[in-house]
Amino acid sequence: MADKIRISAETRTEFGKGSSRRARRANLIPGVIYGHGDDPRHVLLPGHETSLAVRNPNALITLDIEGDTQMVVPKDIQRDPLKPFIVHMDLLAVRKGEKIVVDVPVEVIGEPAVGFEHMLDQPTVPVEADALNLPEHVDIDITDLEENALPDALILPEGAELALSDMESPIVSVYEPQEQDVEEDTEAEEAEEPAEEGAEVSAAEEGEDDSE
Template structure:
């Protein structure tokens, strides 16, 4: 289940690029909290502590915002394309007993039937679960399978429901690998040479005979 982490935060009162740069110099991450129809709430989070927390993208975080506690889960993590830091976070406010939709990774269990191989088509799927009990992943068992594994084959934790609209696309494709036929030239080479090469050899022999 999702981690439960406590982080102290402070209200953000300055905005703009200059403010964001100062925040980064102080190892702080700008973030916005939204949800439940409330006005967005802008905060600053401790950089290192927050970066560790959101390594699990569905971490349940309890923010202490100057004495006011608010539970949140990450919804969007904006990272610098070059430097190893988080530029901004969008956080979804959640309450105890509330169900939310999050994307979770799919773990494949087992191996398909003999002579078959598999490909994971959907590395993650959306699920709906209690905000306080978000799963870290869901699994799908392909042991002995010789046909595709569809979403109905996913093994979901208790209290978790699939929030996927398309139920016909495979989560895991099961297939028999096909031998690749040799190219024409390779086939000819395997038989002892191409007609052009044989013709050249024949011509060379005749030329040698004339020379004699």
């Protein structure tokens, strides 16, 4: 289930590129909290603690903002394309007993039937769950399967529901690998080569005729 982490934050009062650069130099991450129809709340988060916390993308974080507490979950994390740091975060304010929808990683259990292989088509699925009890992942068991595993095969924790609109697309594709006859391909390539050489000879002969 989702981690419960407490982090001290401060109110952000300066904005713009210059203030963002100063925040990064101070190892702070600009963030904005929204939800419940309230005005967005701008904060600065400690870089190291926050980066560790959001290794779980659905971590439940209790922010202590200058004495005022607010529970949040990460909603959007913007990372620098070149350097290993977070540029900005959007945080969703949550309350006890509230259900929210989050994308949860899928973990495959087992192996398909002998002679079959599998491929994970949907690495995450949207799940609606209690904000204080968000799953870190959901499992799907493909043991001895000879056909695709659909969303109804997902193993959800108690109180969680799928928020998928398409229940027919496979979560995991299960298939028999197609064998390729290497000898036939080689013979076909060899058969094509003389034709190409013949074509080159014909072109050369035509060139000689033209010169005469």
